[in-house]
Amino acid sequence: MTTEQLSSLASHRQQFPALANKLYFNYGGQGPLPQTALAAIESAYRQMQELGPFTGAALAWMSAKVEETRGAIATELQVSPSTITLTESVSSGCNIALWGCNWQPGDHLLLSDCEHPGIVATAKQLSHRFGIDVSMFPLMATLNAGDPTRVMVEHLRPQTRLVILSHILWNTGQVLPLAAMAQACRQAMPTVAILVDAAQSVGVLPLSLEKLGVDFYAFTGHKWWCGPEGLGGLYVRPASLDRLEPTFIGWRGIDMDIKGQPTGWKPDGRRYEVATSAFPLFPALTAAIELHRQWGTISDRYQRILHLSQLVWEGLSTIPRIKCLRTSAPESGLVAFQMEGYTNHQPFVQQLEQQNLMVRLIADPNCVRACVHYLTLETEVNQLLEVIQRELA
Numbered sequence: 008m009t010t011e012q013l014s015s016l017a018s019h020r021q022q023f024p025a026l027a028n029k030l031y032f033n034y035g036g037q038g039p040l041p042q043t044a045l046a047a048i049e050s051a052y053r054q055m056q057e058l059g060p061f062t063g064a065a066l067a068w069m070s071a072k073v074e075e076t077r078g079a080i081a082t083e084l085q086v087s088p089s090t091i092t093l094t095e096s097v098s099s100g101c102n103i104a105l106w107g108c109n110w111q112p113g114d115h116l117l118l119s120d121c122e123h124p125g126i127v128a129t130a131k132q133l134s135h136r137f138g139i140d141v142s143m144f145p146l147m148a149t150l151n152a153g154d155p156t157r158v159m160v161e162h163l164r165p166q167t168r169l170v171i172l173s174h175i176l177w178n179t180g181q182v183l184p185l186a187a188m189a190q191a192c193r194q195a196m197p198t199v200a201i202l203v204d205a206a207q208s209v210g211v212l213p214l215s216l217e218k219l220g221v222d223f224y225a226f227t228g229h230k231w232w233c234g235p236e237g238l239g240g241l242y243v244r245p246a247s248l249d250r251l252e253p254t255f256i257g258w259r260g261i262d263m264d265i266k267g268q269p270t271g272w273k274p275d276g277r278r279y280e281v282a283t284s285a286f287p288l289f290p291a292l293t294a295a296i297e298l299h300r301q302w303g304t305i306s307d308r309y310q311r312i313l314h315l316s317q318l319v320w321e322g323l324s325t326i327p328r329i330k331c332l333r334t335s336a337p338e339s340g341l342v343a344f345q346m347e348g349y350t351n352h353q354p355f356v357q358q359l360e361q362q363n364l365m366v367r368l369i370a371d372p373n374c375v376r377a378c379v380h381y382l383t384l385e386t387e388v389n390q391l392l393e394v395i396q397r398e399l400a
């Protein structure tokens with residue numbers, strides 16, 4: 008990070024109206040939308056009305072915008088645009104992968120005990136519908152000691168078809184050694200596929216998805232990328248495309264003959280896209296990604312996140328009655344902590360919100376999560392610590 012970047016942060020932050028009137032520490036819930044994205048949404052809706060709405064010109068314009076977004080996402084993830092399916096959320100990306108497998112009764116689906124409730128619910132419904140076994144392995148306990156790779160491998164079974172992991176655990180902030188886990192999984196059982204919930208990693212970690220070696224990587228634009236809600240994506244490794252059949256189907260995913268009859272799937276990630284979407288969201292996400300790039304590289308941004316989360320972690324660790332879940336400095340922007348004697352942290356989170364400070368309650372483990380982005384200021388970190396100290400006094 009250069010001194011120029013740091014001194015430009017205050018003016019850069021002015022692009023984010025949500026940051027002007029509160030102390031925001033819930034980036035893992037949703038990122039603030041920059042002005043450029045808001046403007047892109049409005050201008051895209053206007054353009055669609057001027058050209059159409061439903062005309063050849065409007066369709067061509069909108070299609071070009073969609074491909075620009077796919078390209079911007081692919082560049083960030085260092086993969087080919089053809090590997091990217093545009094979805095509406097992390098959950099919809101996970102659902103494409105989960106329902107697209109050809110499940111047979113008796114198959115086994117393994118997931119960690121730190122997955123998001125929406126994903127756990129999908130796994131349970133698959134078990135109900137297809138008679139598959141679903142089980143969890145104890146990942147949460149490896150936060151400070153233990154080996155996530157070993158624990159996962161120990162829980163694989165000969166019937167395991169798919170493993171679900173999050174790259175960054177949304178509750179504790181732990182960053183998984185994903186490349187090593189994917190490699191170990193393949194070594195143990197070459198036919199097992201890996202689905203990654205990347206809600207908390209995209210926009211935070213420098214990523215090169217091909218090198219990770221996972222099959223499916225589902226993400227969203229509205230958290231750490233600060234894009235509009237309603238637009239996310241799914242990376243499907245080219246070698247894994249054939250093991251995933253489309254489940255929801257519409258005109259965007261198919262090729263058609265001259266009579267407009269479907270002739271087959273689109274050859275790439277577009278086959279899982281369905282139909283009409285809120286297309287003006289696409290240029291907004293492109294604008295948000297571009298704005299982050301203008302401030303600094305993903306490595307610069309990640310380094311700043313680490314610097315800030317360390318400040319939060321160190322500061323919290325000095326406050327009596329507070330226990331950070333991690334015993335060493337965080338590896339992500341998520342800092343999870345507990346207050347001694349609190350069986351329920353909800354009132355505490357609400358009290359902070361009344362003081363204009365936004366953090367998130369986490370149910371399991373019972374804790375509070377404060378998130379820092381590269382956009383966070385050191386002065387905000389100090390204010391966070393002061394407010395918490397005052398609350399507990």
Ligand SMILES: Cc1ncc(COP(=O)(O)O)c(C=O)c1O
Pocket residue numbers: 035036095096097098099122123125173176177204206207226227239
């Ligand atoms: C790990 C994880 N998975 C999934 C989700 C759900 O995200 P979406 O609403 O984009 O599906 C979240 C949101 O907080 C999350 O943190």
